[in-house]
Amino acid sequence: MISFAAPTLLFALAALPALWWLLRVTPPMPRQQDFPAAILLRDLPTREETPARTPWWILLLRLLAAALVILGLARPVLGPQAGGSGQGLLLLVVDDGWASGPDWPLRAALMQAELDRAAREERPAALLATAPGEGGTAPRVLGPMPAADLMPRVAALRPRSWLPDRAAALAALEAWERGGHGRFETIFLSDGMAHGDGAAEALMARLAPLTVARNEERPVRLLLPPRAEGDRMVAALHQSPAPIASEAQLVARGQDGRALAQARIALPAGATSGETALDLPAEIRNQIFRLDVAEEAGAGATVLLDERFRRRPVGLLPGAEGGADAPLIGELFYLERALLPFAELRRGEAERLLSRPLSVLILADRPLEGPELAAVTRFVEEGGTLVRFAGPRLAEETDALLPVRLRAERQLGGSLSWEQPQRLAPFPETSPFAGLPIPAEVSVTRQVLAEPSADLAPRIWARLADGTPLVTGQARGRGRVVLFHVTANAEWSDLPLSGLFVQMLRRLVALSGGVAGNEAEGTLAPVEALDGFGRLVPPPPGAQPIPAQGETAITARTPPGWYGAPGAEGFRRALNLGGAVPLPAPHAAPPPGAATRAIAGLPPERDLGPWLLAAALVLLALDLLLSLRLRGLLALRAAGVALALLAASPAWAQDGEHALVTRLAFVATGDASADETARAGLSGLSEFVNRRTSASLAEPVGVVPGRDELSFFPLLLFVVRPDAQTLDAAAQGALNTFMRDGGIILFDTRDEGSGEGYSPGARAALRRVTQGLTIPPLMPVPEDHVLRRAFYLLPELPGRFAGGTVWVSREQDRANDSVSPVVIGGHDWASAWASDARGNALHAAIPGGARQRVLALRFGANLVTYALTGNYKGDQVHVPAILERLGN
Template sequence: MIFQSPILLSALICLPLVWWLLRATPPRARQQAFPPIAFLARLHPKETEAARSPPWLLLLRLLAISLLIVGFARPFIPGNREQVLTQGPVLLVLDDGMLSAVDWAERMATAQSIVDDAERTRSSLLVMGTAPQADEAAGPTAPAPQPAAAVRQMLNSRHPNPWPTDREQAAQHILHLPAIPFARIVYLADTVATKGDNAFAQALHARGAVQEIRFSAQANMALVPTPVTTDGVMARLIVQPFNQPRLLHVAARATDGGTLAVVPVPVAANATQADVKVNLPVAVRNRIDTLNVQGVASAATTVLLDENTRLRPVGLLSTGGADTPLIGSIFYLRRALAPLSDLHEGNLESLLSRPLSVLIAPDGTLAGAQSQKTVLEWIKNGGTLIRFAGPALAGSQHDADTPAPSDTTQNLLPIPLLDGARQLGGSMTWGTPQQLAPFDQTSPFRGLSIPGDVTVSRQVLASPSADLEQHVWARLADGTPLVTHAELGKGEVILFHVSSTADWSNLPLSGLFVAMLQRLTEHANGLSIPADNAMLAPAITLDGEGMAGPPPPTARGIPGNVFATTSVSPTHPPGLYGPTDGRRALNAASGIDSLQPAAPVGTITDSSGQQADKPLGRYCLLVALLLLLLDGLAVGLMRAGKLPVHRGAAPLLVLFAALCATPHPAHAQNSDTSVTNRVPAAALETRLGYIVSGHEDVDEASRQGLQGLSDFVNARTSAVMGHPDAVHPGTDDLSYYPLLYWPITADATTTPAMTAALNTFMAHGGILLIDTQGQDSSNSNADSGFTADAPGTSAALRRVTTGLLVPPLVVMTDHHLLAHTFYLLHDFPGRYAGQPIWVAKEGDAENDDVSPVIIGSADWAHAWAVDGTGNTPFAVIPGGSDQRLQAYRFGLNTVIYALTGSYKADQVHVPMLLKRLEDRP
């Protein structure tokens, strides 16, 4: 035990004086003869008042005073008992880059314990970080060692930086430190290798022996954005290998902070990376603004998304009969683009009335002069037009003279064309259909594999010109252009020299066609893009813990032409840069492809040898206070004659022990819980249940959703609902629950015991609410009957319902009893709107014609969900708060329907029954 103020212990020499003072008694009273006293003298009291304080009371008071003195001396047990405290300056070096935020609290606690060691030996400290500082003039180091008190205050206000460490620069600062013989050098490492590690280690060893502290729970990771894809991969999680598999979660959030999805990311043992797949509808996916690893507050695990990461909104011009199967002009385009982009179809006026990045015009859809003028202005503002040739374009008259491409673009053509079309193959020609030539390195199609069976039998030809090669992105084997382009203002015009149907080429039948359209939508400029030489000023930046805020004073703008190659730094912190309609994201972890373990710099230890000191002063003062209270209680009892003067120590010691004893709370609860544990909680109050899916994020959303619904029902009806329960059919007793919510995941399975339990549950009046939780129009399956399920859940729904005794189902309308059990509803949204709901056909259900099963895909749990702070963490699409209220109302109707059955249906007959009673004679 060590005292921080040992000088106060000198007061213990006053204890003999205290003893003498406590033993002192007033002078003896003067005796005076008084006759009645003779009667009192004959009385023999059982107890006599002591002339002096009893010894046990003196010891009690001395102990209390001693504890007061010791408590004010601030004793403590040092946390680092094995550390040999040496007197002299201490150099504390710590990695304070973005990767250190993972264990920043433990890192600071360890640093504070080192400061405590220095304070005990009255040593000064010099603290420096390895990450560049925002103020480059001051540098990353202190100019000279400082007292421990000043260093402690500085560490309390220190935070991790949102950029990487630069140990090469830190090595230069170490070499220029004052020539002080450091008694101790401690390095708090983040264990991630950098290019300057060797120079850093040499600089430290030149100043003395190094103790390197690594943290046992350290888990370095970084979230790296990936190029836009359509398979749901939006980021890549880079980690240092774990010894065992781990399941991490990445949250996708909107601008307002609402959680759009929580994605599980399994990381295998010894794996270095894992893909983050966010499978959401395009409309929802385009609303994602940030991705971050849950439970890890760091700029390295936060990804900001900008307009370049969105799936482009694409407009497809359509006319009557254009979608005719196999022969319609948009038939193949629709199937190629739907999975790749936010696709919209319609006429020109309706398409250009919304934000649009790409406009696709099949042959014959841009014939009018006014339409061409409107599209021309749209292209100049940044749009991309993709046109397809066909009989209409081939039959139009082109100028005989070869105009310049800049003039041709006024007619929405990238290059001049020859009249008519070139025929390859057929009975009237000598040629044969041509294959495609390999794509040039300057083409956006570079790297795509060209199938050998893709051929072109007819095309429109480009007029020869000197700069034709500059406008060609794809060509046939004989060198004739297949895809040409030309810039127009901020936008671009692209022409396929074949039709969008299979009449001129079998290209639309191939996977290459899909890949080419995907490359073109990714190549599109987007809604707005600044000029290359424009300065993109910082708008929103992240701190080291991944929190967004205003830019710091040291932040500077980035020219647009070098933005893609700019790394994060004090002058360019991670964040969003540029104007509101054209912001670009600079992410902290963009340049990271691996996290290699760093070589040791010094003698490796862990933070267990740097535990915080345990103060004892507070406990000494508390015991002293209890002893003084006992002293007062003893004096009062002695004056009342209820405590023997010479035998009072034993009961007081017993009382003191009773006050200090801390009974284990479990013993007091055993008598109550032993009875309650024998009765299920759902038997004591009405509760909703949800079937466990095995996915932590789905089950947590189900719990939060049913809790939010139960609170809504309690607030608006006389029903009293308890907390929802997680149930396992086939294991748990389902008879206590009126309604079970069953979220279907792609890997959902059942067992015979589970199926039998659910059949029994429905047969005895329970209702099963099955939710395929999502919408995905590309996952349509006519056989399933449900065309808006989340990916993979259509097959899972058929799989888990096999063996369930489900009556014939129909689509529910607003005339169904469920639409007016409490609220009068006309639609039944959840997180998504417009999804069909399937219920038992009227007259085919048992239990008073109450449907035992309700099937839908609106994802109600996420719409109902309420977190621990009372907020609704998941956004609803597209109606916002009004749609969420409708979802709650549908949920309330469903609960009342489950609790009361068809009582509302009986009420409709009341007027008729009353009329019959009135008509009776």
């Protein structure tokens, strides 16, 4: 289907018959005749000259060019979208909350098509986004303005990672209508969700005439934070009802972006939720940084995992091994059942337990002495958490590794006795247990007493109703010691029988992850935020801190992402959409009289006007050449040359494109996997350099030396595969010319190896590749080389691998500003630089992880700076010596 933006111009086609009459005449070709003597001219007969007729094919060519001009000016559009009334102002109302992220490209395409239609009809347009802006600014109507002026605003619009506020959008619409904008047509791009406020119905009722566009083919999905079930981590995915069965792929990623595990979530037809379990060893589970639903680019499809989701290793040591696991009476019976859902439990001797990383060590009525006391003390001072339970043994034999001094034990019927069992008092505000509900049935019949002292009060984390300390704690070195003044079984109290016992142990295990008790009243500043596409970005302007404890609502001022405590390096709290926003549920149907349309599956509109005008210009140029030829003013050979140049223009444009921008390049090896890794690596490096420096690099390209021109590129990445062969003469000549003229080649053998980082196979392949190349004498990169300080100060130059030697030119070539033409290494830099569309790393950095990847990107930035600017940094380093010499 084709429509015309200016259909009145089609009436000009009626003038084509007149053009036929005007264009059919062409001046005759000059007649050649020898000039005789003047006397002979007198006798020549005179006759009337008549013009020659234009050949029919020239006439047809001119008529076709004129028709193309008329049609092009009429602006034909192929596949125009069905619009509304086509009269008055066009108002676009778009839900840009978290649920719109996965299908945002479709929404953007629909808004662009509607604005194109409005521009063709010369109608004004306005825009209303329903989600609050950054910093919590209320929604407002933008416009009216010409549709062409609104297009850049719509192109810059991005989905938010919080809920839309349709009630505020309705208020903004009512205030805008009071301005008197006459009749308008509304297209509401709804995300289809109710969001628990019921404001969608009120907003749609206010808009008329109304067209509601939503994506009915793809359900809206929300991933909830996982829960622990024994040794498994169970993740739940909720979605709006879908008529057909589907499945989702859950990907667990580490902090460096690499995939650690995958699981499938089955979603039957009509189902609104599904679950899957990740059964992983604790060491791998504790490395999970985030969970993503594959192919769902939205904040609702991502869950960040902080210390609360870690399964921390906890060591258990009873007072005596015999009977420690006895049902109901064993010293470890209740501890194991309380800790098993959220911790990895380890048993054994103290020396064996402390030989592996351990977060919490729990001693059940076990006094310490000798080497065991020294080992546990060292564990605490290095940052571990020691939790101790009292009992008959500890009451008789104390040691120095206690938070308070003990004086005696008190029990019913003893010398220090209660008249009745004691209940628990509310937890102090400064206690890690603050806010936990205390069951009325928990009572204490026996305990050990703390020696009164001036510094006892700050160490009390829990009290009995009469003020007696029940749980005390004290910091020791970088760790802490916690003492329960009762036993770990039900012999002295009912506490191990209650759910409060489980919650208190959970708090203590979380305490080992860095949540200090005195931070319960503090706040956590925003560190990174999830944008509407599920990517981690810097927090938006106006983002506010959140409380360190308790729940926080998702708003524009507190978006989902990472929040950290000032001065608490390494401690972060994750704020996720899942569990903080209503589950996906469709809103009510549009009001009667409203039209509906689908967002997905819309064919793109194509404006044929520019193509028709370009074809008309080509035909007119051809007509000019043919007319000159018919009049004898242009030789056939010249016309052939012109046509050949016209045909060769695409090749000129291709080379010219590289000349107009700065870009990196890699040498194509013919291996699709290696070439794609090189392209992705240079693309990731270019993005990093563009973001961190003033350089502006375009997308990298692959080149073939000897066939493609290399002078456009400052840096070439040459991945040396193990089966690489010797280059041909043309490639060798091109690379030698490239290095001689100032280019730099980074040879990367991608060899983990050992020692210098080059295996015999990698050395042999490197020799074959560099055979015939003018490689200068090499040396390891010295500590003061410009590559280590061109932009970042780098002590090492790692890639995906680390530890090998990186080589550069040893000689100083003044003709090339002393810049090394080659850099040779085996660290697989391209794999370290490569990332996917979300910014997640595609390959693991070994062994340094995320920190090593950052250093690899910084080395890449130094290398690009070195290639673009030469040794300017080296000159700055030697400025003091140069000035001193000038002074002498």
